[in-house]
Amino acid sequence: MPHLFQLFLNLSSLLISISSNKEPTSYREATSYPKWKVAIDLELAALESNHTWELVVLPPGKKAIGCRWVYKIKKISDGTVDKFKARLVAKSYTQQQGVNYHDTFSPTAKIVTVRHGAEEDGG
Template identity: 55%
Template sequence: MDAEIAAIEKNNTWELTDLPKGQKTIGVKWVYKKKLKENGEVDKFKARLVAKGYKQEFGVDYKEVFAPVARHDTIRLTIALAARNSWPIYQLDVKSAFLN
């Protein structure tokens, strides 16, 4: 939990503001996961702070939804272009991603 809070603070994810009149707050909750090694032993414990989006109502609390997800077709095309043009490919693991 400390690592997650540190990442949130480091990335300036939140900005404390006054709640607009007539609006309601959205709660948050901690989601815990246990990552296991191949042999079944505990590798590490992970914690994520998530918004309770299910408490929102479309058209009242929000008007659109945006989820940046790469389609498999796009990934295959990008890899094919890189292979054809001898471009290097790098992998990037994102520890904390935030939608602002």
């Protein structure tokens, strides 16, 4: 019987651990946990230091594009938590090409380019 009780305790602590390290689904939920508040503050500080946006007066008849928070728990290869990551993202489904933006850019590198660059560096 003690073995069964120990199994129950182990399972209970596992469930508590999993539930305390779940990704929030709302800003209100995220801000109720100190670790997510820190992640949000770090993201806002990074956005400000990188001069990501500029506050301007919205032209008449135009609507601002909304944003939302995305939360992710980053883990290392053994499954332990590395960090809590919060990202502020635009609600891109409300944007229209030619109205809200003109070009899109996604940095990519071909493996040949990476290899060639490494060879020039002596790698």
